[in-house]
Amino acid sequence: MAAVGIGASLYVINRTNEKRNQPNTLSGGSRARCVRVRAVSAPERPPAAAKGEWTPGSWRAREAKQQPTWPDQNVLKNTLEEIERYPPLVFAGEARNLQEKLAQVASGDGFVLQCGDCAESFAEFRADNIRDTFRVILQMSAVLMYGSGVPVVKIGRMAGQFAKPRSADMEEKDGVELPSYRGDNINSDEFTLEARVPNPSRLIRAYNQSAATLNLLRGFAMGGYASLERVSNWNLDFMSDTEQGVAYKKLAEQLDEAMLFMRACGIDEEHPIMTSTDFFTSHEALLLEYEQSLTRLDSTTNKWYGCSAHLLWIGERTRQLDCAHIEFMRGINNPIGIKISDKCDGAELIELIETINPNNTPGKIMIIVRMGADKLRENLPRLIKAVQDSGKIVVWQSDPMHGNTIKSDNGYKTRPFERIRDELRAFFDVHEQMGTHAGGVHLEMTGQDVTECTGGTAVVEESDLPLRYHTHCDPRLNASQALELAFLISQRLRKQRVAEAAARQSS
Numbered sequence: 008m009a010a011v012g013i014g015a016s017l018y019v020i021n022r023t024n025e026k027r028n029q030p031n032t033l034s035g036g037s038r039a040r041c042v043r044v045r046a047v048s049a050p051e052r053p054p055a056a057a058k059g060e061w062t063p064g065s066w067r068a069r070e071a072k073q074q075p076t077w078p079d080q081n082v083l084k085n086t087l088e089e090i091e092r093y094p095p096l097v098f099a100g101e102a103r104n105l106q107e108k109l110a111q112v113a114s115g116d117g118f119v120l121q122c123g124d125c126a127e128s129f130a131e132f133r134a135d136n137i138r139d140t141f142r143v144i145l146q147m148s149a150v151l152m153y154g155s156g157v158p159v160v161k162i163g164r165m166a167g168q169f170a171k172p173r174s175a176d177m178e179e180k181d182g183v184e185l186p187s188y189r190g191d192n193i194n195s196d197e198f199t200l201e202a203r204v205p206n207p208s209r210l211i212r213a214y215n216q217s218a219a220t221l222n223l224l225r226g227f228a229m230g231g232y233a234s235l236e237r238v239s240n241w242n243l244d245f246m247s248d249t250e251q252g253v254a255y256k257k258l259a260e261q262l263d264e265a266m267l268f269m270r271a272c273g274i275d276e277e278h279p280i281m282t283s284t285d286f287f288t289s290h291e292a293l294l295l296e297y298e299q300s301l302t303r304l305d306s307t308t309n310k311w312y313g314c315s316a317h318l319l320w321i322g323e324r325t326r327q328l329d330c331a332h333i334e335f336m337r338g339i340n341n342p343i344g345i346k347i348s349d350k351c352d353g354a355e356l357i358e359l360i361e362t363i364n365p366n367n368t369p370g371k372i373m374i375i376v377r378m379g380a381d382k383l384r385e386n387l388p389r390l391i392k393a394v395q396d397s398g399k400i401v402v403w404q405s406d407p408m409h410g411n412t413i414k415s416d417n418g419y420k421t422r423p424f425e426r427i428r429d430e431l432r433a434f435f436d437v438h439e440q441m442g443t444h445a446g447g448v449h450l451e452m453t454g455q456d457v458t459e460c461t462g463g464t465a466v467v468e469e470s471d472l473p474l475r476y477h478t479h480c481d482p483r484l485n486a487s488q489a490l491e492l493a494f495l496i497s498q499r500l501r502k503q504r505v506a507e508a509a510a511r512q513s514s
Contacts, residue, residue, distance in 0.1 A: 061337060061338035063302040063311065063338070066334040069330050069331040070329075070330050070331060072324060072325050072330055072331070073293055074294070074295065075194070075205040075294075077207060078205065079207075083207045086207035086210055086211060087210070087297070087299075087300045089211065090301065091300045091301075093214060095301060096217055096218060096221055096288075096301060096314055097314055097316060097317050098314070099303075099307070099308065099310070099340070100307075101317055102312055102317045102318075102340070102341045102342065103340075104285065105370075106370040106371060107370060108158075108370070109371075109373065111370075112444075112446045113401060113446065114369070115507055117157055117158040117159065118157050118160070118445075118446060118448075118496075119402060119448070119449075120144065120147055120148055120159050120161050120448060121162040121163075121164065121289060121404065121447060121449045121450070122140075122144050122162075122450045122451075122452050123140060123144075123165045124140070124164055124453060125164075125168075125171075125478055125481040125482075126170075126171050126478075127165065127167075127168050127191070127216070129191045130191075132216050132219075132220075134223060136453075136454065137165070137223050137224065138227065138232075139453075139454025139486070140454035140455075141227050141286075142232075143453075143454040143486045143489055144161055144163065145161075145238075147489060147492075148161050149238055150258060150490065150493040150494055151493055151500060153261070154494070154497030154498065154500070154501060155498075155501045155503075155504060157504055160285075160287070160447075161285065161287065162286075162288070162289050163286065163287070163289065164289060164290060164451070165220055165224065166218075166221045166224065166288040166290075166316065167217045167288060167315050167316050168289070168291065169190040169192035169290070170293040170294045171188075171189060171480050172293060172322050173188075173189060175187060178198075180198055185200055186204070186205075187203075188203065188480075189205070190480075191212075192209050192210055192213035192294065192297070193206070193209060193294070194206060194209070196479055214301075221288065224286055224288070228283060228284050228285070230283075231282055231283075233283055249464070249465045250464045250465065250491075252487070252490075254490075254494060287317040287318060288316045289316050289317060289318040289320065290320075291321070292313065292315075292316075292319035292321065292332065292335065293322065293325065293332075297315070298313055299335070301313065301314045302314065305340075310340045311338055312339055312340050312341055313339040316341075317341065318341060318343070319341055319343060319344070320343065320344030320346060320375060321344070321345050322346050323346045323348050323350075323409075326345060326347075326359060328355070328359065333359070333363070337362050337363050342371055342372075342373065343372060343373070344372075344374075344375050344404070345359055345360075345372065345373070345375065346377055346406065347375070347376060348378055348382075349378045349383075349385070349386040351390065352389075353390055353393025353394075356390055356394065360372055360394070367399060367400055368400075369400045370400075370402070371400075372400070373402040373403075373447070374394075374401050374402070374404065375404045375405075375449050376404065376405055376406060377406040377407075377408070377409040378430070379410035379430060380426065380429040380430040380432070383430055383433045383437065387433075387437045388440070391403070391437070391443055392441070395441075395443070403438065403443065403444065403447070404449050405431055405448050406450075407426075407431045408427060408451045408481070415469045415472060416469060417472065417473070419459075419469075419482075421459065421460055421461050421472060422461075422482050423462050424462030424463040424467075424484075424491075425462050427460070427484075427492070428492065428495060431496065432499075435503065439506065442510070445499070450492070451482075451484065452483050452485070452486075452488070452489040453484070454486050455477065455486070456485055456486065457476065457477050457483060458474045458475045459475075459476055459484075460483065462488075463488040463491055465487040465488070465491075467488075
């Protein structure tokens with residue numbers, strides 16, 4: 008055995024090929040040479056789990072919803088065993104770093120900005136697309152931090168957000184019924200029988216694309232691209248003449264002036280806080296066999312981590328307490344998001360939190376609220392009260408996208424910007440009324456100049472939707488719309504910060 012040491016974490020590579028349902032340390036393969044390796048004595052393997060005890064494969068005893076029907080189980084088994092031998096995509100120390108930041112947000116000090124594609128695709132996998140989405144997220148975080156004065160935790164829906172839950176197993180077009188498209192890591196969106204058959208080789212391609220995306224993101228985050236000295240260069244060409252582009256340019260000029268002031272004060276402009284940024288990845292942990300293949304035992308803590316992303320979330324369709332996704336999530340030590348709608352009641356939410364976070368560890372749980380503005384105003388207060396009464400520590404985050412999807416008159420699935428804005432306003436209003444901290448926003452967006460969501464100051468009309476409608480699943484905000492939301496959120500964050508400071512002083 009050997010150990011892989013990267014950052015704050017140490018991972019044991021097991022050179023043997025083990026059965027998938029047994030606990031396993033990091034299995035090594037030819038790709039292990041891509042990381043720095045040093046020899047250490049390996050910790051003893053944990054004993055085989057008793058019945059009822061958690062293992063990476065204990066979810067298999069429960070009903071697993073939203074899973075594809077693979078045509079050849081042997082091919083699937085061989086593919087998953089190959090992925091088990093690959094290096095982890097992220098590391099336990101990085102996930103712990105994120106959890107520490109989320110704990111600060113839960114205490115009222117910070118805001119989570121979680122953004123990216125509805126569903127990543129193989130066809131749009133290009134360095135320019137990754138860069139443009141990353142720099143819009145940087146722009147949004149600069150707007151939020153400078154406008155509100157609060158730290159921003161940046162998380163991408165990137166490097167693994169492929170699989171999508173579907174409302175039906177089958178899809179019908181022109182009288183022809185085929186299996187539903189479930190994401191590029193499972194099948195193709197092309198409407199043919201051959202393309203819609205789940206193909207395990209796509210899991211390998213998704214892993215490789217995720218690894219390449221993470222490599223580029225780490226380079227951008229740590230290699231100078233995210234330096235505050237480049238804040239003026241983050242504006243996208245197609246946004247330069249828009250209202251949001253002009254507003255961002257003005258903010259960038261103010262930041263440049265602030266940088267000059269700090270230099271005059273003798274502050275080290277080469278300090279990492281000035282030249283780099285922390286950036287984390289996330290996705291919905293939908294495809295449990297893939298997630299199990301990338302679950303690793305961290306030998307520094309002897310705890311299990313899902314190493315496909317820093318943060319994993321459970322969707323509204325898969326958060327049933329007696330089902331497989333909750334069973335898998337309760338055993339990994341990553342930060343976990345739980346998406347809820349107006350259908351969730353307080354007792355159910357508390358039981359979900361207790362199941363996944365029995366020790367009430369700060370930064371472990373993020374509640375992602377998706378309801379629509381009217382239902383949110385009606386239902387969120389009772390859920391907040393239930394969490395307050397139970398003493399549970401969570402981050403409250405708004406997903407204003409999924410409760411506001413409609414079909415346009417010309418047949419396109421879209422999301423009106425005004426509805427998204429209204430749900431965000433409702434989210435902040437409710438937290439203000441309840442005296443709690445609005446801790447984050449979860450947006451489906453892209454750095455591309457798409458026409459998928461209507462509205463915004465750079466108006467996209469329904470008639471514009473066919474022009475650049477590129478999404479493989481749900482409609483995304485374009486860069487201008489995303490930045491417009493960032494300016495609106497920064498105003499509410501500033502108001503929230505002032506109110507919370509006043510409350511602390513009065514107490």
